[in-house]
Amino acid sequence: MGKDVKGRRDFIGMALGGFTALGGIGALYAMKRSWDPLPSVKAAGFTTVDLSAAEENVLSVEKWRGKPIFVLKKSADMKKDPRDVVVGSDHFHVSIGLCTHLGCIPAYKPTDHKFLCACHGGEFDASGHEIFGPPPSPLEIPPFKIDGTTLVLGEAGPEYKKMLDAGLTV
Amino acid sequence: MAKFEKANSIGEWLDQRLAIETLKKVMNTEYWIPKNINFLWAMGMVLAATFGILVVSGIFLLMYYKPDTALAFDSVNYTTMTEVGYGWLWRHIHGVGASLVFLVIYIHMFTGIYYGSYKRGRELIWLSGMGLFVAFSAEAFSGYMLPWGQMSYWAGMVITNLFSGGSLEAYGLVEWIRGDYVPADAFLTRFFMLHVFLLPLVIIGLIVLHFGTLRIPHVNNQDGEEFDYAEAAELYKAGKVKESKVIPFSPVFLSKDVFVMGVYFILFFYLVFYHFEFAMDPVNFDPADGLKTPAHIYPEWYFLWSYEILRPFSKDLGLVLFAISQVIFFMLPFLDRSPNVAPASRRGLFKYWFWILLIDVIVLTFMGKLPPTDALFANIGLVAAVLFFVLWIALPFITKSEKKL
Numbered sequence: 001m002g003k004d005v006k007g008r009r010d011f012i013g014m015a016l017g018g019f020t021a022l023g024g025i026g027a028l029y030a031m032k033r034s035w036d037p038l039p040s041v042k043a044a045g046f047t048t049v050d051l052s053a054a055e056e057n058v059l060s061v062e063k064w065r066g067k068p069i070f071v072l073k074k075s076a077d078m079k080k081d082p083r084d085v086v087v088g089s090d091h092f093h094v095s096i097g098l099c100t101h102l103g104c105i106p107a108y109k110p111t112d113h114k115f116l117c118a119c120h121g122g123e124f125d126a127s128g129h130e131i132f133g134p135p136p137s138p139l140e141i142p143p144f145k146i147d148g149t150t151l152v153l154g155e156a157g158p159e160y161k162k163m164l165d166a167g168l169t170v
Numbered sequence: 171m172a173k174f175e176k177a178n179s180i181g182e183w184l185d186q187r188l189a190i191e192t193l194k195k196v197m198n199t200e201y202w203i204p205k206n207i208n209f210l211w212a213m214g215m216v217l218a219a220t221f222g223i224l225v226v227s228g229i230f231l232l233m234y235y236k237p238d239t240a241l242a243f244d245s246v247n248y249t250t251m252t253e254v255g256y257g258w259l260w261r262h263i264h265g266v267g268a269s270l271v272f273l274v275i276y277i278h279m280f281t282g283i284y285y286g287s288y289k290r291g292r293e294l295i296w297l298s299g300m301g302l303f304v305a306f307s308a309e310a311f312s313g314y315m316l317p318w319g320q321m322s323y324w325a326g327m328v329i330t331n332l333f334s335g336g337s338l339e340a341y342g343l344v345e346w347i348r349g350d351y352v353p354a355d356a357f358l359t360r361f362f363m364l365h366v367f368l369l370p371l372v373i374i375g376l377i378v379l380h381f382g383t384l385r386i387p388h389v390n391n392q393d394g395e396e397f398d399y400a401e402a403a404e405l406y407k408a409g410k411v412k413e414s415k416v417i418p419f420s421p422v423f424l425s426k427d428v429f430v431m432g433v434y435f436i437l438f439f440y441l442v443f444y445h446f447e448f449a450m451d452p453v454n455f456d457p458a459d460g461l462k463t464p465a466h467i468y469p470e471w472y473f474l475w476s477y478e479i480l481r482p483f484s485k486d487l488g489l490v491l492f493a494i495s496q497v498i499f500f501m502l503p504f505l506d507r508s509p510n511v512a513p514a515s516r517r518g519l520f521k522y523w524f525w526i527l528l529i530d531v532i533v534l535t536f537m538g539k540l541p542p543t544d545a546l547f548a549n550i551g552l553v554a555a556v557l558f559f560v561l562w563i564a565l566p567f568i569t570k571s572e573k574k575l
Contacts, residue, residue: 134485
């Protein structure tokens, strides 16, 4: 094969390779986007919780983004904490009800004011701090916004941002 | 136009157009297998046959399966199990097959480790085989999601959570993998796609590669003996079958394979018909519920050893060690510094290394099943997990000091 012939064939090959690479990058982006959560899934990511009906020391479990959310109105004998959600004069513990160890759902013991995880024996106090066992960090606080006596989960209000900046949750 | 003679038989007609005689020679009658082997050399074909059975049973399960979080559980547990004629048969074959395929993979792997069948030209056999192990693991995990029971959901939750990388807190990546904040519809449909299409395609491709990598170095033998295959093949073809060190793959070696398969399938179908329950976790017969965790979460038996490596350590260290344990077996041909291809029994310290590794993996498997609340078992698990890494760190040193045979 002549030198000239080879050079022309190489050009065709390189042109094809170049466009294929370009198209491949585009396709990879499209593939990545196809795996993203759908807009409808994202839009359903907000839940409102009415706090006015809450009773002291009774855990209510809400559902937000498919995860259980602990809402616990603190009674007077329970310790206040910078992680509390304060509405008027009431203090609430609000957290994602999944153990920070491997994601099981801890149960609330009202007499001890403690959360106990059955999976690996982890314990949290009524403010969500880990006090025993393998959990590496406190129960996470979901992004929230206080709107009167309702709590909007999924939206980051100023109180939540303050906790985040203070490193009280992740 | 090429010139074609009139064919005298269907075979000849096909041979003219497809060269099937040549193909038969290359793949069967002149693909040489050493004589000096034992029943453990049949595990490859046992695996191929099990994979075939998984494909066939899977096709029939697919006919009534509905990849939708609202419908999946009933489509399996009600429609397939109670309404479809012999639907229970396909499901029990598929469940038992998925479990046994790992048993045979582990036997196949440890046979390779024992006889040194991963080095001196056989590295790619090992690497493609490990690729198959990973692909089968992904296939097993994605399939486990499909009945959408409690174990499906919570296994999906815990395993996808691993991708948050502990303190890296890469929850964006986890949500991207799931297509939702928790395992939900998008998660089920994409794992369905992986299980019934993409991963089987990858597995089939890797099986072809795995067979291809065997071709040039040939299958190892019981003594790791090197010999001239061309010379041995000539002897065989000249009728000196007794003097030759080789036999053709088909029909001679295959008939031995078929015998081992016969024994294996007696066990297989005994389990399918009388003890299928070992592959059917009772917890998974409760429908998935994101607001209720089962009391004790554990994976299927074939993942227990690596699960146990995750457990005894702090979250970050556990994740790092778990990740290493998943890929360390790939490194075997490069961490073994000895020039010897021989059974472990003749390789000095490596003999002990092999048996300790095997026992350690079995101990990890048992500890992984037990609840972690018992201090004694938790400590045994910790020691076994640490020993696993000590063994891999020691491997280059003990093989380096090995005497050349």
